Structures are given as structure tokens and as C-alpha cells.
Amino acid sequence: MTVPLPGPPASPRPADPRGVDPRPAVEAALAALDELAGRPPAEHVEAFERVHAALGDALAAGSA
Structure with missing residues (x-):
């Protein structure tokens, strides 16, 4: 049986090992919808x- 360690929950998606994190671009794109x-x-x-x-650009950057 594994006992969870205390602390903050793990990120749902680990940061890209190449340093490219598309999440800020995705959040900014989605925020633009609020203006509608x-x-x-x-x-x-x-x-x-x-x-x-x-969103397409962010997806491409995150998988490049």
C-alpha cells in the first residue's frame, strides 16, 4: 500500500522538459472569449x- 506524501497536489500535466509550457498561451486565448x-x-x-x-499555435509549441 502506498501512502501519499503531504503537500500540494501534483500538477495535472508535468512541465515540458524542453521548457515550453503552452498553458499561459491557452489561458490568454480563452480569456479573449470573455470579451465577447x-x-x-x-x-x-x-x-x-x-x-x-x-490554441493551434499553443498546441504546436507544446508538442514541438
Whole structure:
């Protein structure tokens, strides 16, 4: 039987050994969606496209 050690919970995903952590870019991209609440629907498509591109870039950076 293994007894857990006290302390903070382990990170759900370990940091990339190459030093590339895509999480800040993902958080920034998702935060941009919060700005849509007060914007006209006509502007949503462009915002979604920017967020989609930013998430794709973060994914590529994290797996490079």
C-alpha cells in the first residue's frame, strides 16, 4: 500500500522538459472569449478564428 506524501497536489500535466509550457498561451486565448459578452455577434466569428489560431499555435509549441 502506498501512502501519499503531504503537500500540494501534483500538477495535472508535468512541465515540458524542453521548457515550453503552452498553458499561459491557452489561458490568454480563452480569456479573449470573455470579451465577447459585450460585443455584437457579427464580431464573434473573427474572435473565434483568432482564438482557434492561438490554441493551434499553443498546441504546436507544446508538442514541438
